[in-house]
Amino acid sequence: SAVISQKPSRDICQRGTSLTIQCQVDSQVTMMFWYRQQPGQSLTLIATANQGSEATYESGFVIDKFPISRPNLTFSTLTVSNMSPEDSSIYLCSGGREGSEQYFGPGTRLTVT
Amino acid sequence: DAKTTQPTSMDCAEGRAANLPCNHSTISGNEYVYWYRQIHSQGPQYIIHGLKNNETNEMASLIITEDRKSSTLILPHATLRDTAVYYCIVTPSNTGKLIFGQGTTLQVKP
Numbered sequence: 463s464a465v466i467s468q469k470p471s472r473d474i475c476q477r478g479t480s481l482t483i484q485c486q487v488d489s490q491v492t493m494m495f496w497y498r499q500q501p502g503q504s505l506t507l508i509a510t511a512n513q514g515s516e517a518t519y520e521s522g523f524v525i526d527k528f529p530i531s532r533p534n535l536t537f538s539t540l541t542v543s544n545m546s547p548e549d550s551s552i553y554l555c556s557g558g559r560e561g562s563e564q565y566f567g568p569g570t571r572l573t574v575t
Numbered sequence: 576d577a578k579t580t581q582p583t584s585m586d587c588a589e590g591r592a593a594n595l596p597c598n599h600s601t602i603s604g605n606e607y608v609y610w611y612r613q614i615h616s617q618g619p620q621y622i623i624h625g626l627k628n629n630e631t632n633e634m635a636s637l638i639i640t641e642d643r644k645s646s647t648l649i650l651p652h653a654t655l656r657d658t659a660v661y662y663c664i665v666t667p668s669n670t671g672k673l674i675f676g677q678g679t680t681l682q683v684k685p
Contacts, residue, residue: 466618492671493671495671495672495673497675504660504662504675504678505619505673505675506675507673507674507675510671510672554618554619556618556619558671560668560669560671561669562668563609563621563624564671564673565621566618566619566620567618568617568618569617569618
């Protein structure tokens, strides 16, 4: 199994600003992903974080809004840029090995005012 | 879009078995059935997964029909702490990507 931590656990931000969320895995994983969970909704996959290269984004998500980095196998960041109240959500990262289950972090609860 | 259909909600009495159904009639030969659950205000938790054989671990059992078009997650002795949203997901095992549907909200009652 893998233990995944995220920082910050929550934040309140003003519109127009940006927030960077960090995700750390306690063991080497081949895959890392970022998800968004809007209030009362299920999880939506934002992108696959690729080590040392550009992330692969799902339909409806773009790099300019959600830049992602993954400098090594155990660490990734997601930035929510130029925030608006519609970006208020829980952001979660996951990690795991190819062909195996994914483990999720506790999430970052973001409120944009 | 999610490739699975689940009931929106279910109730179960504490101590009884909880049987959560999932339909995945368009599943491909290389796709696995994964089950996760999300307890309120927490990240999703992996439960179990399978390809075509029935699987059992310390948390649950997974029964997959012979034609693989549906499956059932069984929690043998549900407790109040099993109250959660349960997600059935089909995905090729090598992608790691999980496309979540709306899941089943299981309420375990005393």
